[in-house]
Amino acid sequence: xxxxxxxxxxxxxxxxxxxxxxxxxxxxxxxxxxxxxxxxxxxxxxxxxxxxxxxxxxxxxxxxxxxxxxxxxxxxxxxxxxxxxxxxxxxxxxxxxxxxxxxxxxxxxxxxxxxxxxxxxxxxxxxxxxxxxxxxxxxxxxxxxxxxxxxxxxxxxxxxxxxxxxxxxxxxxxxxxxxxxxxxxxxxxxxxxxxxxxxxxxxxxxxxxxxxxxxxxxxxxxx
Numbered sequence: 001x002x003x004x005x006x007x008x009x010x011x012x013x014x015x016x017x018x019x020x021x022x023x024x025x026x027x028x029x030x031x032x033x034x035x036x037x038x039x040x041x042x043x044x045x046x047x048x049x050x051x052x053x054x055x056x057x058x059x060x061x062x063x064x065x066x067x068x069x070x071x072x073x074x075x076x077x078x079x080x081x082x083x084x085x086x087x088x089x090x091x092x093x094x095x096x097x098x099x100x101x102x103x104x105x106x107x108x109x110x111x112x113x114x115x116x117x118x119x120x121x122x123x124x125x126x127x128x129x130x131x132x133x134x135x136x137x138x139x140x141x142x143x144x145x146x147x148x149x150x151x152x153x154x155x156x157x158x159x160x161x162x163x164x165x166x167x168x169x170x171x172x173x174x175x176x177x178x179x180x181x182x183x184x185x186x187x188x189x190x191x192x193x194x195x196x197x198x199x200x201x202x203x204x205x206x207x208x209x210x211x212x213x214x215x216x217x218x219x220x221x222x223x
Contacts, residue, residue, distance in 0.1 A: 005128045011120030012042055015111075019125050022109050023047040029062040031104040033094075033139045035070040037080065039113055040103045063089045066143050068098055069152075075200045078153060085149055093152035094142050102139055110135045167194055172211045 009015050016023075023043040030047070032040050044063070065084070072078055072093070085091050101113040110132045114122035126132055147155065170180035181191035195207065204210035 003127065006124060006126050008122050008124045010122055012123075014120075015123045016042055016046060019043075019111070019123070020046045022105055022111075022125070024049075026061065026105045028106050029104075030064065031136060031139055031143075032063075032065040033067075033098050033103070033142065034065070034101045034113075035068045035098060036101070037065075037067065037071050037077075037084070039101050043103065043111075064143065065089050065091045066094050066098075066139060066146060067091065068094055068096075072152075075202075079205070081149055091149040092143055092146040093149060094146040096142065098142075099138075102135055104132065104136045104139060107136060108132065163194075164198055167191070167198060168211055171195070171207045 009018055020043070023046040026047050030040075030044065032044075034040060047061070067081070071081065081091055102110060104110045108127070108129075110126045112124045112126070112135075114124070126135070166184060167180075170183065175183065177188060177192060177195075181188045184191060186194075195210075199205075199207065199210045202210050204212075
């Protein structure tokens with residue numbers, strides 16, 4: 001792709017074919033604003049395939065991602081973003097709707113994603129310095145006003161009912177499933193199903209993690 005101040009590409013394949021070198025050439029910062037975590041995933045993969053490292057490593061890239069709550073429709077999506085954060089991305093959740101999904105590369109290039117539709121999605125690549133700076137300022141302002149991922153999840157966490165707290169206490173006490181189900185007066189199958197549902201609700205990958213998450217939600221205690 002030539003150095004045009006603005007060009008519109010049609011489809012993700014065209015974006016990577018003609019602008020992939022822009023992603024691969026990033027050295028300092030990705031600043032992402034999106035409703036869908038997959039919007040810019042191909043470009044980010046292109047960058048890291050070129051040998052870039054996350055900010056958690058010396059000399060690594062600052063990867064900042066601002067998402068709307070649409071990116072968190074369920075517990076599986078929460079776990080996906082949590083894994084991204086563990087991999088070095090700084091993630092915040094913006095309550096206000098985004099005007100347009102945007103990525104800014106090293107403060108030099110901005111790319112705007114068109115609205116998804118029936119045909120190939122459009123991507124407008126912008127190099128005009130003043131326009132790039134203005135777009136980055138808008139995303140940066142929303143970033144600074146938004147809570148990080150952990151704070152957002154805690155803020156919107158569900159209230160645990162009495163039955164849920166009783167089950168979580170048995171997990172914390174280290175009872176076997178058989179002993180816990182007898183103590184709670186439910187069948188072994190029901191107990192295990194309820195534990196699985198609670199782990200899903202809490203976004204936990206282990207029973208130990210579920211207990212810790214419950215303590216966070218209840219201000220330091222489960223019941």
